[in-house]
Amino acid sequence: MAALLEVRRVTKRFGGLTALSRVELELEEGRIASIIGPNGAGKTTLFNILTGIYPPEAGTVSFRGRSVLGLTPDQITALGVCRTFQNIRLFANMTAVENILVGMHSRVPLGLWHVLSRDPKFHREESRLWDRAAELLDVVGLRGKANELARNLPYGDQRRLEVARALASAPTLLLLDEPTAGMTQGEARGLMALLRRLIAEHGLTILLIEHNMRVVMEVSDRVTVLDYGEKIAEGHPTEVQKNPRVVEAYLGRKKWGQAPGPEHA
Amino acid sequence: MDLPLLLGILPEVILDGLILGFMYALIALGYTMVYGVLEFINFAHSEIFVVGAFVGVEILLALKAREWLDVLSPFLVLLLLLAAGMAVSGLLAVTVERVAYRPLRGKPRLIPFISAIGVSFFLQDAIRLFESLWRNAFNLVYPAMDQLNRRFTLTETIDVSVKSLVVILAALVMLWTLHLLVNRTKLGKAIRAVAEDQATASLMGINVNRMISLTFLIGGAMGGAAGVLFGIQYSLINPYTGFVPGIKAFTAAVLGGIGNIPGAMVGGLVLGLLETFAASYFSLLTHGAFGSEYKDIFAFSVLILILIFRPKGLLGEVVRERT
Amino acid sequence: MSARAFPATLIQRPVPAAITVMAVIALSSYSVAHFPRSIVAFMLFQASILLLYFSGVTPWLKAILAVLTLGLLMPILGTINGFYLEVAIQVGIFVALALGLNIVVGLAGLLDLGYVAFYAVGAYTWAIFGSPQANRFISETTAQFPLPPEWFFVFLLLGVLTGAMTGILLGIPVLRLRGDYLAIVTLGFGEVIRVLANNLDKPINLTNGPKGITPIQRPPLFFRPVLNLMGIEASPVTLYPLYFYFLVLFIVGVVILVNRRLENSHIGRAWEAIREDEVAAQAMGVPLVRMKLLAFACGASFAGVMGIVFSAKQVFINPESFTFLESIGVLSMVILGGMGSIPGAILGASVVTILNLQVLKGLSLWLNELRNAGVTILGYNLADLPSQFEPAKYERMIFGIILVLMVILRPQGIIPSRRRTRELREK
Secondary structure (H helix, E strand, O other), X not given: OOXXXXXXXXXXXXXXXXXXEEEEEXXXXXXXXXXXXXXXXXXXXXXXXXXXXOOOOEEEEEEOOEEOOOOOHHHHHHHOEEEOOOOOOXXXXXXXXXXXXXXXXXXXXXXXXXXXXXXXXXXXXXXXXXXXXXXXXXXXXXXXXXXXXXXXXXXXXXXXXXXHHHHOOOOOEEEEEOOOOXXXXXXXXXXXXXXXXXXXXXXXXEEEEOOXXXXXXXXXOEEEEEEOOEEEEEEOHHHHXXXXXXXXXXXXXXXXXXXXXXXXX | OOHHHHHHOHHHHHHHHHHHHHHHHHHHHHHHHHHHHHOOOOOOHHHHHHHHHHXXXXXXXXXXXXXXXXXXXXXXXXXXXXXXXXXXXXXXXXXXXXHHHHHHOOOOOHHHHHHHHHHHHHHHXXXXXXXXXXXXXXXXXXXXXHHHHOEEEOOOOOXXXXXXXXXXHHHHHHHHHHHXXXXXXXXXXXXXXXXXXXXXXXXXXXXXXXXXXXXXXHHHXXXXXXXXXXXXXXXXXXXXXXXXXXXXXXXXXXXXXXXXXXXXXXHHHHHHHHXXXXXXXXXXXXXXXXXXXXXXXXXXXXXXXXXXXXXXXXOOOOOXXXX | OOXXXXXXXXXXOHHHHXXXXXXXXXXXXXXXXXXXXXXXXXXXXXXXXXXXXXXOOOHHHHHHHHHHHHHHHHHHHHHHOHHHHHHHHHHHHHHHHHHHHHHHXXXXXXXXXXXXXXXXXXXXXXXXXXXXXHHHOOOOOXXXXXXXXXXXXXHHHHHHHHHHHHHHHHHHHHOOOOHHHHHHHHHHHHHHHHHHHXXXXXXXXXXXXXXXXXXXXXXXXXXXXXXXXXXXXXXXXXXXXXXXXXXXXXXXXXXXXXHHHHHOOHHHHHHHHHHHOHHHHHHOOOOHHHHHHHHHHHHHHHHHHHHHHHHHHHOOEOHHHHOHHHHHHHHHHHHHHOOXXXXXXXXXXXXXXXXXXXXXXXXXXXXXXXXXXXXEEOOEEHHHOOOOOOHHHOHHHHHHHHHHHHHHHOOOOOOOOOOOOOOOOOO
């Protein structure tokens, strides 16, 4: 069976800096894969390419056997790829439930005419959207906070709301950029349990950028390690952990938290 | 087509284009410097420019009333006008920043921009109010200075008025001084540092607010000088004179690459020449079907096209895209 | 209950509020009827409508009172003093324009500084075909124009279409620009439209240049037979202002309805999301360009239709009505009321229009009277006041002050957009 997502020889440069160099990645349906690597390794850059925020200089990206290069982010979302952001980008002055409703935009089968005429279809669809939004809030444990402004939610809730908003677009592939950053170990575990449940129940596929090694090792089927824009290792979490290049990248040169790359700019 | 006629007016067209171009360049500096530092379009700059023109006319009228205008050397008068126009406009620009822009720093881009539009409109009517109460007239005419209006012939077909040369010369001197100030002095270096990265500059011990004020002071002073020269060159001014030259100077700044000081000069000259060419030849080439009224459309079209197709401008913008 | 809270209760609790509001409306209407030339009385009447909006009167009663005040009292007062009806019509036109711009600026967050261009396009559409103007470039000899008055209604729809199409035509190239550049390009576009209107009297005479176009057809008085049957004999002079008043009122009603329906739908939510964070909105599946175009088209169509009404009402139009000043005027209405807020846009448009039409003009008249009478204030003889000083001419200053003060002191506007128009009711 062909992989759900295939990334081939993707290269991205920012001025003189090579953020990604001939990166390869393959992901099968129903799996959780993680991308790890020191800050500035090019992880978020890869996400931005997968979601159409900017194009790579070279290489191909295909989803379900179809190239997504040249599509706009919203078209890619409509195909079934949705993401969260490392530095939470909720619609701060909209409520939690409205954030989720925006996430459903690509699945709303209503035209201008339905909106203006308020025909039965509009009412039917609108109430379906709101029901679904309520469900999603429940799923991520934000029941009771539906009408809070996103900016007033505590940090952990904001992260969960971002996941719910991404889920709202009914994706096949969910890209999560450091979803547990800033969470306590307990919260992080809760979120991971949720992700596993989503995979089991909805046949979701997840690609994860994560710094929390315990989370990575627990949930991932496969781990890809990036360093300076290059893939230095890939495989089962236990194999990767033992890989000397990975150990060097993480421990030998001790560059955690240093030299932020373009993804932080 | 009447080629000799077209060629015959060419030198004059070029000269007019240069004068207009230098005027645009001087005004454009105010836009470009502020944009370079704050990434903000100071929409009120056109009124800073007009205030300069009004300071000039007030001084001239005062001198004339005392019958000193014929006694004093015209160049001394010119220096006086420039100094006063620059001082008033520069200080006004600093005040405007302090009152209407600084409280909005850090807000989304459009918020200070809306404030700037408000300031622009307010100043237009403030000038009108002042002049209406003071002179009971707000359409004013620069009193003629005979020695500046004298013309001399270069060749058989071209003659130049002294004031045209003076305008060009004054503009050149000011542009050169500014260039030196920004690139060769410590103060200039500090301004550039603030433009590059405010947070880091302030960590390096640079007083960011003071540098921003200085930017407005310099930009405003250039605008004021342009106002005085505008008055001397074109004579007629009113409180609303600034709008069109303001938009065009902004076009010039974008054309040259916003945030880029030499770019503002190049953009100003290119736009001034293009516009004068269009105004002079459009009617001739279309046999009167379209006249020089379209010169404004021409400038606006340049603005629209450059923003859509090459927003970096000719020389490239100096603004870093912050995400 | 403390004494302090007493006045507040008067307008907050339903029953006392109903009594207070009705009393104020009755009193102010009476004073307008009694002092038909007093601007203060009319402003009191206008304020009573505002009071009605803010009061805690039960919604159904509020609706009835609103219909009575706007549908009955206002026209009656307007026949007593025609100027008031003119003010009301102008307010209505600007309310529609402000609501249109509110979609673009307030909801979608795109600063359009050339908004009046769409209004101009609408106005010229009817002006050209609803007057003999079109003969000059279509059929010099047969003189088919002006179109019969009935066509006005067709053109109302055409106004929506031409407005929307101009919006899309302008939108396609500019919507990728960043915010401040977009603003400047729209400004340039607005100026281009005005200069074109000013100069397209040659080589082909489309717009008749600065001289403007006149006479423009007014809509047909199709209801006249009905009035005659009822025994009412009214001349067009009295009928037309009332006619336009109700026409504008109706269109404003439709515009408000459309606005509210858009706002409370996936389209409105997408616009808000774009305003909040473009990148995130697009990543969540909101098609940026399409939604921005839709915002432009909607805003422009309101302006287009009002342009048609304006040209018919004025009978004469020229490019002077469509300057940058007008665009900024509408912008200051939106900012004053509160970006993204429908009641805000309505209030903003009313306040600014009333300020310009009534207060400043009234001040000018009053000052002139004092000046002519040679009144002395604090030892200063007003007759010495320079003749060039006319408060009526200081619209720009008003707009400027509104814009600066509002963004600095109260950026959310007088009536901030009410968030969470619909809340999720949790089971």
